[in-house]
Amino acid sequence: xxxxxxxxxxxxxxxxxxxxxSGWPLAENFFTSRALVFPAxxxxxxxLQYLLAKPMDVPTYVQYGVADLGIVGKDILLEQQSDxxxxxxxxxxxxxxxxAGKPETKMNQxxxxxxxxxxxxxxxxxxxxxxxxxxxxxxxIELAAVxxxxxxxxxxxxxxxxxxxxxxxxxxxxxxxxxRLIANRSSFRLKQDKLEPLLVALQKATTDGEGWI
Amino acid sequence: xxxxxFEEPATFSGSNNGDRPAGLRDAYPSYASKRRAxxxxxxxxxxxxxxxxVSASAIESLDTFWRAKTSLSVDDAYQILMAPGKLAVLRPxxxxxxxxxxxxxxxxHPQPLYWCYAERVYRKPGSVSSWSELAxxxxxxTQVGVEWMGVSEAADADLLLLCHEALQQLSVQGxxxxxSHARLxxxxxxxAGISEDVIAxxxxxxxxxxxxxxxxxMMTYHSSVSLLTCLRQLNPYDSESLERQLxxxxxxxxxxxxxxxxxxxxxxIAKQITELGRQQxxxxxxxxxxxxxxYTGILxxxxxxxxxxxxxxxxRYDELLKQYGADAPAVGFVLELERLLNVVASTTNRGGExxx
Numbered sequence: 001x002x003x004x005x006x007x008x009x010x011x012x013x014x015x016x017x018x019x020x021x022s023g024w025p026l027a028e029n030f031f032t033s034r035a036l037v038f039p040a041x042x043x044x045x046x047x048l049q050y051l052l053a054k055p056m057d058v059p060t061y062v063q064y065g066v067a068d069l070g071i072v073g074k075d076i077l078l079e080q081q082s083d084x085x086x087x088x089x090x091x092x093x094x095x096x097x098x099x100a101g102k103p104e105t106k107m108n109q110x111x112x113x114x115x116x117x118x119x120x121x122x123x124x125x126x127x128x129x130x131x132x133x134x135x136x137x138x139x140x141i142e143l144a145a146v147x148x149x150x151x152x153x154x155x156x157x158x159x160x161x162x163x164x165x166x167x168x169x170x171x172x173x174x175x176x177x178x179x180r181l182i183a184n185r186s187s188f189r190l191k192q193d194k195l196e197p198l199l200v201a202l203q204k205a206t207t208d209g210e211g212w213i
Numbered sequence: 214x215x216x217x218x219f220e221e222p223a224t225f226s227g228s229n230n231g232d233r234p235a236g237l238r239d240a241y242p243s244y245a246s247k248r249r250a251x252x253x254x255x256x257x258x259x260x261x262x263x264x265x266x267v268s269a270s271a272i273e274s275l276d277t278f279w280r281a282k283t284s285l286s287v288d289d290a291y292q293i294l295m296a297p298g299k300l301a302v303l304r305p306x307x308x309x310x311x312x313x314x315x316x317x318x319x320x321x322h323p324q325p326l327y328w329c330y331a332e333r334v335y336r337k338p339g340s341v342s343s344w345s346e347l348a349x350x351x352x353x354x355t356q357v358g359v360e361w362m363g364v365s366e367a368a369d370a371d372l373l374l375l376c377h378e379a380l381q382q383l384s385v386q387g388x389x390x391x392x393s394h395a396r397l398x399x400x401x402x403x404x405a406g407i408s409e410d411v412i413a414x415x416x417x418x419x420x421x422x423x424x425x426x427x428x429x430x431m432m433t434y435h436s437s438v439s440l441l442t443c444l445r446q447l448n449p450y451d452s453e454s455l456e457r458q459l460x461x462x463x464x465x466x467x468x469x470x471x472x473x474x475x476x477x478x479x480x481x482i483a484k485q486i487t488e489l490g491r492q493q494x495x496x497x498x499x500x501x502x503x504x505x506x507x508y509t510g511i512l513x514x515x516x517x518x519x520x521x522x523x524x525x526x527x528x529r530y531d532e533l534l535k536q537y538g539a540d541a542p543a544v545g546f547v548l549e550l551e552r553l554l555n556v557v558a559s560t561t562n563r564g565g566e567x568x569x
Contacts, residue, residue: 063345063347063348063521063522064345064347064521065347065519065520065521065522066521081421083347083348083422083522084422085422085424086421086422086423086424086425086426087424087425088424088425089425089429180425184521185422185514185516185521185522185523186516186517186518186520186521186522186523187521189389189391189496189498189514189516190387190389190516190517190518192496
């Protein structure tokens with residue numbers, strides 16, 4: 001049986017239409033049920049199951065092989081550097097990893113930055129030649145800049161509406177982010193017969209080019 | 214018999230129990246016994262198959278480590294200060310140590326050496342994911358390995374078969390080995406017109422498993438055809454597939470080039486596997502790349518259902534022994550014991566009793 005881990009929230013919501021368009025067998029009640037595991041069936045592939053997991057946990061499920069495939073944002077892959085295969089850029093759940101702060105913030109005055117992405121933030125500030133202290137937070141990162149815990153934040157920005165609502169703006173765009181299909185290294189080798197049709201269908205739906213065809 | 218170990222119950226919050234570095238593992242009775250039994254079973258098997266057991270020091274000189282031109286940096290290894298200004302490392306992999314041991318023997322007696330070993334290797338913890346036994350850079354792992362030194366490429370198929378036969382001894386079901394070659398992707402991409410510096414960058418993407426990055430990079434240089442698809446469709450069981458994929462890239466390559474020499478090597482292995490009727494167990498994928506600079510020929514990874522990472526890894530390293538003074542080709546593999554324990558359902562302990 002194939003198991004596919006989906007990052008809960010916007011990644012899953014944005015990507016499920018693409019999976020449907022690709023002809024992937026889907027569960028019926030993704031958005032109405034509070035379940036975390038969704039069985040599905042395909043006449044060709046047999047039984048499948050989808051797991052809805054926190055985005056940060058998806059690479060772990062895939063690395064350990066409890067999920068054969070995963071769908072997760074590139075931001076998580078860059079931050080965690082898990083041992084998984086990154087197979088297809090799905091082009092969904094697009095956003096940008098940005099440095100943001102109050103409009104008057106000057107780059108060379110930034111001393112403390114709040115983020116969920118300490119590894120990426122560290123790499124970014126090193127490449128800019130800036131010495132900053134990183135503060136790792138789990139969510140609502142904007143709050144740190146609003147109440148003065150940090151001079152700026154390093155976080156995902158989709159539309160910029162949350163930033164604007166909190167009096168913040170993008171200071172620098174650092175990474176373009178989109179959802180990726182990832183695979184466990186062992187599943188990719190041992191379940192190739194089952195995975196190949198899924199990959200080909202998904203590749204066709206995402207680009208007009210080749211890839212896994 | 215009831216024995217009391219603690220006058221007061223130990224608590225998880227108690228901080229006076231001593232500590233050990235993150236990612237390193239202790240083995241309590243049941244696990245330690247199973248792992249040792251597995252180790253013994255494998256070493257016994259390799260000895261029956263003509264390998265001699267050797268053991269190398271766990272602490273390796275920095276010089277040995279550097280000569281191997283391993284992709285690991287000294288920061289990936291635990292460093293030990295032996296004397297002021299003299300650093301050593303806790304070995305992060307076995308092959309350089311085995312090559313250092315074998316080189317003087319091969320210099321003095323230039324005939325093949327068939328060695329095996331059962332040892333622990335250590336790497337400094339990186340991210341939390343490296344604490345897992347499934348990580349490429351697992352912090353600590355037990356390896357049972359085989360190294361054939363002074364043997365040419367003609368022995369490669371036999372080594373591949375030996376790896377699977379060892380797994381069969383352990384009743385591991387459904388194992389499959391993916392075979393690649395350290396030079397083939399490089400030579401194919403070069404024949405397709407990709408420059409060497411771009412190839413080097415693209416191989417790093419394959420090492421990381423970043424097929425998206427590889428595809429994007431290749432499309433900027435060769436937009437008419439997917440080189441990822443071409444590489445994946447090279448199939449030594451179908452010896453004409455190289456020419457077909459070169460044609461697809463619009464390239465004609467002389468048959469006496471290095472690309473064809475390498476291709477003939479893997480086709481020869483495929484033929485030997487076919488003659489034994491074991492194609493189901495061995496597949497070829499030349500996008501399989503590992504970050505080990507000393508590989509010169511075949512490289513392979515073996516997978517089994519139920520383990521999310523390779524249970525065996527190996528390859529040919531014809532230039533490594535030269536770094537230690539003996540110009541001899543070599544090939545070998547390691548079995549990762551902690552990973553194997555996930556699939557070896559039943560084994561025997563040191564007294565011969567069933568453990569499970």
